[in-house]
Amino acid sequence: MKILILRFSSIGDIVLTTPVMRCMKAQLPDVEIHFATKPQYAGILQSNPNIDKVITLQGSVAELAKTLRAEKYDGVVDLHANLRTSLLRSLMPGVSFTVFRKQNMRKWLLVKKLARKPCEHVVFRYMEAVKKWGVQYDGKGLDYYYKDCEIPSLPSSYVAYAIGGTWATKRMPENKIGELMEASSEHFVLLGDKHDAIVGESIAARFPERVSNMCGKLSLDQSAKVIAGAAKVVTHDTGLMHIAAALQKPIISIWGNTTPDFGMGPLLPEGIKTGPMVQAAGVSCRPCSKIGFKACPKGHFDCMQKQSATEITRLLQQL
Numbered sequence: 001m002k003i004l005i006l007r008f009s010s011i012g013d014i015v016l017t018t019p020v021m022r023c024m025k026a027q028l029p030d031v032e033i034h035f036a037t038k039p040q041y042a043g044i045l046q047s048n049p050n051i052d053k054v055i056t057l058q059g060s061v062a063e064l065a066k067t068l069r070a071e072k073y074d075g076v077v078d079l080h081a082n083l084r085t086s087l088l089r090s091l092m093p094g095v096s097f098t099v100f101r102k103q104n105m106r107k108w109l110l111v112k113k114l115a116r117k118p119c120e121h122v123v124f125r126y127m128e129a130v131k132k133w134g135v136q137y138d139g140k141g142l143d144y145y146y147k148d149c150e151i152p153s154l155p156s157s158y159v160a161y162a163i164g165g166t167w168a169t170k171r172m173p174e175n176k177i178g179e180l181m182e183a184s185s186e187h188f189v190l191l192g193d194k195h196d197a198i199v200g201e202s203i204a205a206r207f208p209e210r211v212s213n214m215c216g217k218l219s220l221d222q223s224a225k226v227i228a229g230a231a232k233v234v235t236h237d238t239g240l241m242h243i244a245a246a247l248q249k250p251i252i253s254i255w256g257n258t259t260p261d262f263g264m265g266p267l268l269p270e271g272i273k274t275g276p277m278v279q280a281a282g283v284s285c286r287p288c289s290k291i292g293f294k295a296c297p298k299g300h301f302d303c304m305q306k307q308s309a310t311e312i313t314r315l316l317q318q319l
Contacts, residue, residue, distance in 0.1 A: 002032040004068060006088065007079040008057060009037070010166070011220070011239030012264070013122075014044050015246055017079050018143035020126050020135075021050035027135050034071065036064065036088075043220065047145035065091035077129050100129040107262050107290040119263035139270035144246035146221035146228075154212060155187045159316065160230035160249075162223075162240035163199060163215065164192030167292025169257035170237045172304050174199045179309035180234075181207045184316060189230065190215050191223050191240055232319050234312070241266050250319045251275040252312060256303045257296070259287045276315045280306040 003024065007017050014037065021033050032052050035045050039056040046054055057064050065088055076097035078085045089097050103125070109115035127137045165171040172180075181188065181203060188207075190200045192215035200215030214226060224243050227233055233249045235241040237258050244251050245266035252275055253266055260277050268274055280286075286303045288296075296303075 001028065001030065001074045002034070002071065004071070004073045004076045005033065005035045005079060006076065006085045007035070007037055008082075008084065009041060009080075011041065011044060012242040013080075014041055015142055015144055015239065015242040016122055016264070016267070017126055018048065018050070018246065019123055019137060019140070020077065020079065020130055021048065022140070022143055023127070023135050023138050024130060024133070025050040026138065028133060034073070036068065044144075047147055048143065049145070050143070061087050062091060064088065068092060075133075079126050079129060098129045098132060101125045103263065104290075110259070110261055111287050111290060118261035121263045121265070121267060123267050125263070141248065141267055141269035141272075142242060142246035144224055144243045146224040149219065149222050149225060151218065151222050151225050151229075152212075152214070154189055154226070154229065157231050158187040158189050158212070158229075159184075160191055160227045160233045160235075160244070161188045162191045162227075162233070162235040162238055162244070164196045164240070165236040165238045165256075165292070167257075168294050169289070169292045169296055169301070169303070171256065172236065172254060172307060173301070174202060176304055176307055176309065177203055178206060180312055181211060183309040183313040186210070186232075186316065187212070188234075189226055191218070191226060192216065232316060234316065237264070245274075248272060252315055252319060253277045254304075254307060254312070255279045256301075257286055257288045257292055258290065262287070262290055275319060278307065278312060278315065280304070280308075282306070 034053040035051050036055045042054050042056050045051050073095050078099040081099050081102050103119045106119050187210050189212045194216035197216035200213035204211045204213035227244050228247050233244040233251045235253050245268050251266050280303050283302045
């Protein structure tokens with residue numbers, strides 16, 4: 001049996017699909033799994049032993065559909081469920097497909113403060129999409145396989161802090177990160193992409209003895225290796241949070257305009273505590289979006305400005 005998985009973006013969402021492939025490989029004899037994604041995310045998947053082939057969206061959806069039709073799949077599992085994947089499925093007539101539940105209405109109700117019941121974790125919704133083949137979640141959490149790579153020399157013990165996030169309202173601003181550095185005696189290794197480099201350099205300049213800035217200097221696999229070597233991880237709601245969960249690290253996640261109630265919190269194997277998910281108390285306007293904004297829509301950014309560096313430090317010591 002040959003199965004195609006569809007998920008075009010992004011880092012964290014793709015890492016969250018990994019239990020699907022692992023469980024299918026373990027529970028379906030002789031299954032062949034292909035995964036279609038954008039070229040910039042192929043590296044996340046190419047080292048995964050549960051994926052037989054990674055196919056990338058190089059041109060139009062029609063061109064990709066032509067490539068996929070030639071593979072003669074027995075089934076398609078749509079773990080993206082957007083307009084592009086819907087169009088792609090329509091261009092593959094005769095192939096059965098399943099689509100995961102996005103629960104966008106529930107998220108909208110949470111944003112509008114019209115619901116209290118949280119969304120089911122997305123991993124379990126992903127797993128529902130393959131239950132037609134009798135595949136069940138194995139309780140083993142997420143997977144991330146990184147290539148062997150060199151990383152800069154780091155202290156023997158450190159905390160990895162993923163300071164990035166696609167949207168500004170998911171990131172603690174520089175002043176709050178500085179407060180955390182002042183409150184804690186840990187050595188922090190800052191992780192993020194080139195967009196986080198300026199903040200990382202500024203923080204490292206203030207705390208040269210206790211902060212190593214790796215923002216914009218490492219590949220994703222190198223960042224994963226830094227996380228793997230960390231004693232603990234502090235992270236915003238970002239892709240590295242899910243990589244840290246896949247590597248089964250002790251995690252403190254810091255939440256701004258989004259919330260774990262959207263079903264996207266860190267997921268560790270059954271029996272391992274997830275770790276504190278820190279949310280500022282008394283901020284009635286959050287969540288204000290299921291994704292994020294370039295700036296706080298109300299101007300005050302209380303969801304991050306009211307985070308307590310003292311409390312995060314206390315949680316970090318207890319982790």
